[in-house]
Amino acid sequence: MLKKLTRFYYPETIEDACKYLGSKDEKTAVIAGGTSEALRQDNSIEALVDISRVKELNHIRVDSSSIRIGAATPVQNIYKSTDLKGPAGELLKTVAGKIGSTLLRNSITAGGNLAAVFPWSDLLPAWLVLDAEVVLRKGKPKRTVPVENLLNEKPAKFMAPDEIIAEIIVPTAGKGTGTSFCKFAKTANDYSMITVAALISIKGDSIVKARLALNAVTIAPVRCHEAEKMLEGKKPTAQLFAEVATAVAEKTEVRKDFRASKEYKREVLEVLVRRSLEEACVRAGK
Amino acid sequence: MKINTTINGKKHCLDVKANAMLVDVLRAAGFKSVKFGCGEGMCGCCAVMINGKPRNSCITLAGLAEGAEILTVEGMGNPENPHALQQAFAESGSTQCGYCNPGSLIAAKALLDSNPNPTADDVKDALDGNLCRCTGYVKRIDAVLTAAKAVKKTSKTVRGKK
Numbered sequence A: 001m002l003k004k005l006t007r008f009y010y011p012e013t014i015e016d017a018c019k020y021l022g023s024k025d026e027k028t029a030v031i032a033g034g035t036s037e038a039l040r041q042d043n044s045i046e047a048l049v050d051i052s053r054v055k056e057l058n059h060i061r062v063d064s065s066s067i068r069i070g071a072a073t074p075v076q077n078i079y080k081s082t083d084l085k086g087p088a089g090e091l092l093k094t095v096a097g098k099i100g101s102t103l104l105r106n107s108i109t110a111g112g113n114l115a116a117v118f119p120w121s122d123l124l125p126a127w128l129v130l131d132a133e134v135v136l137r138k139g140k141p142k143r144t145v146p147v148e149n150l151l152n153e154k155p156a157k158f159m160a161p162d163e164i165i166a167e168i169i170v171p172t173a174g175k176g177t178g179t180s181f182c183k184f185a186k187t188a189n190d191y192s193m194i195t196v197a198a199l200i201s202i203k204g205d206s207i208v209k210a211r212l213a214l215n216a217v218t219i220a221p222v223r224c225h226e227a228e229k230m231l232e233g234k235k236p237t238a239q240l241f242a243e244v245a246t247a248v249a250e251k252t253e254v255r256k257d258f259r260a261s262k263e264y265k266r267e268v269l270e271v272l273v274r275r276s277l278e279e280a281c282v283r284a285g286k
Numbered sequence B: 001m002k003i004n005t006t007i008n009g010k011k012h013c014l015d016v017k018a019n020a021m022l023v024d025v026l027r028a029a030g031f032k033s034v035k036f037g038c039g040e041g042m043c044g045c046c047a048v049m050i051n052g053k054p055r056n057s058c059i060t061l062a063g064l065a066e067g068a069e070i071l072t073v074e075g076m077g078n079p080e081n082p083h084a085l086q087q088a089f090a091e092s093g094s095t096q097c098g099y100c101n102p103g104s105l106i107a108a109k110a111l112l113d114s115n116p117n118p119t120a121d122d123v124k125d126a127l128d129g130n131l132c133r134c135t136g137y138v139k140r141i142d143a144v145l146t147a148a149k150a151v152k153k154t155s156k157t158v159r160g161k162k
C-alpha cells in the first residue's frame, strides 16, 4: 500500500496545495482525513499533499442565506456544531453524527467524504436534497458547481488533477421546510446498507418542493427525480407517500453485497422512503 | 522521511517510512500502550490524541502527525500516579483483558477535556468507536462518570489551595 510514497507536503494555503498537484515529474494526491487514502492500494503515488492544515479550508460559516463548510472540516465539527440550525443545519448535524464513530469523525473530512464517493458515504444524499454546491479551486481560479453534477460525473473525472474541493455551500431553508435522514446498518457504526434523505417544503396545503436522494442501497448516490415530480404540487397525504415509496423501491437498482439480499433491501427501502417523507412533512409543518 | 512530533509533552524526531501508520511508529518508539487491533479503523484500540482529538492511529499515516502533539496513555498517568480515569477503570473492573483500555481511556479523556459534566449518553457517544469484547460497556460508562466527579473534586481543591 502506497509503496512508492516518499514524502508529504504541508501547504498552508489553497494556492500552495494546488501547486503540488498535477505535476508531471511526481505523482501526487491530496490527503485530508486520510481514512481512505491511507488504505489505498495505489502504488504509484509518490507524494501526498496534506491539506488538513490549510486554515481557509477549515470552517463552518452560517449566514441568513447559506451554510458554508470548508472541505478539510472534520465531520465531528459538523456533528457538534452549535451554529448549524434550521432544516438544513439540523440535517447536516444528524447525518454527520451517524458517520462511523467519534474516532473516525475526528479524522473524516467533509471534502474527503465528498471526493471519495463510496456507497456508504452518508453525507452525499444530504448534499443532494439540500441542493448543495461545491466550490472547486485550481490555485486562484475557482468554479462553483452543483454537487449533483460533481457526483454524476465522479469527482476524480470531473476535477482537474490540480483542482481541489474547497468548500461546500448549502442554501438555508426557512419555515415550511422539513428534512429527514434514515440510515439502515447492521450496527450503529457499521457501514450503511441503505441511506435515505428527504426534504419537503409545504405552502398552503400542497408540496411546493420535494427532494429525495439515496445511497448505499445503490452503487452510487442518486437523486430520485421521478419521485420528486410525483410529490410536487400535490397534497401531502399518507397515501401519496406510500405510493412514492413503492415506486422508488420498484425502480431503484439495488446494489448487491454480502450483508443482505436485494429483495430484503428493496423491502426495507420502501419503508424507509415512506418514513423519511412522512417525517420531513411533519417537520415542515412545525 | 523524518517527522517531528511532541509525544506526551516531549519532542521527538522520528525516522519513519513514508507509508508507515502512526500506530506502528508509536509502538516502535516505545509507546506500547498503543494497541494494534483491527487495522482498519473499526475497533478503537489504537486511539491516540492528535492535537487534542482522539483518532484511530491505525489508519492515520505517520506523516499526518508532523508538528502535532500526541497523547498516549503513558502520558495520562502511571501506576504510582494514575489519572482519575485510570483509577476509576481499575477500581470499577472495567478491565478484563485490558486490550481496549488504552484507546477507551484516550477517548474518555477527550470527553472530559471538553465536557467536565458528561451524562451517560455523552459517554456512550464519546466512546462509540471503542469496542470492548470481554468486559462490556456498563462498567466503563460508570467509570467515566465516577472519574468525572473525581476530576472536578481535585480541580476544586487545587483551586482552593491557591
Ligand SMILES: Cc1cc2nc3c(=O)[nH]c(=O)nc-3n(C[C@H](O)[C@H](O)[C@H](O)COP(=O)(O)OP(=O)(O)OC[C@H]3O[C@@H](n4cnc5c(N)ncnc54)[C@H](O)[C@@H]3O)c2cc1C
Residues within 6 Å of the ligand: A029, A030, A031, A032, A033, A034, A035, A036, A037, A038, A051, A071, A072, A098, A099, A100, A104, A107, A108, A109, A110, A111, A112, A113, A114, A115, A116, A118, A120, A121, A122, A123, A163, A164, A165, A166, A189, A190, A191, A192, B040, B041, B042, B059
Ligand atoms: C472504518 C471506517 C468506517 C467508516 N464509516 C463511514 C460511515 O459510516 N459513513 C461515512 O460517510 N463514511 C464512513 N467512512 C469514511 C469513508 O469511507 C471515507 O474514508 C472518508 O469519507 C474519506 O474522507 P477523508 O477526509 O478521510 O479523506 P482522505 O482519505 O484523506 O481522501 C479520500 C480521497 O479524497 C481525495 N480528497 C480529499 N479531500 C479532498 C479535497 N478537498 N479535494 C479534492 N480531493 C480530496 C483524496 O485525494 C482521496 O482520493 C468510514 C471509514 C472507515 C475507515
